[in-house]
Structures are given as structure tokens and as C-alpha cells.
Amino acid sequence: ISITFRSGxxxxxxxxxVPTPNASDRILKTVQxxxxxxxxxxxxxxxxxxxxxxxxxxxxxxxxxxxxxxxDIITEEKSRTTQENAQFxxxxxxxxxxxxxxxxxxxxxxxxxxxxxxxxxxxxxxFPVPCNYLASDYDNKIFSFIPKYHNFLKFQIFI
Numbered sequence: 001i002s003i004t005f006r007s008g009x010x011x012x013x014x015x016x017x018v019p020t021p022n023a024s025d026r027i028l029k030t031v032q033x034x035x036x037x038x039x040x041x042x043x044x045x046x047x048x049x050x051x052x053x054x055x056x057x058x059x060x061x062x063x064x065x066x067x068x069x070x071x072d073i074i075t076e077e078k079s080r081t082t083q084e085n086a087q088f089x090x091x092x093x094x095x096x097x098x099x100x101x102x103x104x105x106x107x108x109x110x111x112x113x114x115x116x117x118x119x120x121x122x123x124x125x126x127f128p129v130p131c132n133y134l135a136s137d138y139d140n141k142i143f144s145f146i147p148k149y150h151n152f153l154k155f156q157i158f159i
Contacts, residue, residue: 082112
């Protein structure tokens with residue numbers, strides 16, 4: 001079972017709601033693991049409502065467009081926080097007798113998420129799969145210390 005967290009949506013210029021860049025990375029990582037492990041997989045998101053359609057419905061539609069079977073997608077729509085998400089998912093896992101999961105979220109959010117999920121799911125083996133890394137390994141040069149717009153965005157995400 002794979003669990004992917006919500007990461008927000010925003011309206012695009014056509015008036016539709018689309019996943020944020022962080023959410024898009026998580027969706028792509030989810031599809032990657034779905035194709036790597038072709039067993040039945042389930043994907044959950046908590047979802048505060050936004051405009052006309054929920055985040056989980058938007059993510060579900062993207063997963064389907066990327067080749068995930070609709071029968072392999074289960075959404076969780078009651079949670080507003082990572083803690084609530086873990087609690088609600090725990091109930092679903094117990095009902096299905098599932099004893100392991102793949103936890104997909106941003107690398108900056110992974111430690112906190114993993115701690116919360118391990119607290120609520122003591123009998124479930126959790127495999128963390130981080131994505132959305134903000135660091136890079138290119139050599140620092142004198143001009144690399146001049147602020148760039150995308151670094152302000154990264155700082156905003158970090159905060």
C-alpha cells in the first residue's frame with residue numbers, strides 16, 4: 001500500500017484547480033512506485049475542500065491520467081492534518097488487514113510524517129520514500145551566493 005500526502009492545489013489560468021509543484025512531484029513518485037510494484041495499491045490523501053473539487057479528487061484524476069487504475073485508488077477526505085490522516089488511514093488499514101505501507105512525501109516533511117505514522121501505526125511496517133529534495137550537489141561559485149527567485153520560493157516552502 002502506498003500513502004501520498006496532499007500538498008496543495010491552486011487555480012491555473014484556465015480556471016481549473018491543479019496540483020502545486022510539490023504535489024506533482026508526489027503524484028509522479030506515486031505512479032513510479034505503482035508501476036514498480038504492480039500489486040493492488042491504495043492511495044490516500046486528507047483533503048480540506050478547495051473551491052469546487054477536493055484535493056484528493058484532483059490527485060485521483062491525475063493518477064488515472066498517468067495510468068493508475070481507478071480501482072486501485074482510495075481517497076480519505078476527512079483529515080485536515082497529518083495526524084488526522086494517520087488516524088483515519090490506520091482504521092482503513094486495520095479493516096483490510098494490511099501490515100505495511102509506503103509513505104511518500106517531501107523530504108523536508110518526511111521525518112515529521114514518519115514519526116506521526118509510527119506513533120499511530122505501531123504494528124505496521126512503514127517504508128519512507130521521500131521526494132521533492134530542495135538541495136543540489138552542484139559546485140558553489142561566487143555567483144551562486146547571489147539570491148535567485150526560485151530560492152525565495154524554496155525558503156517559503158521551508159518556512
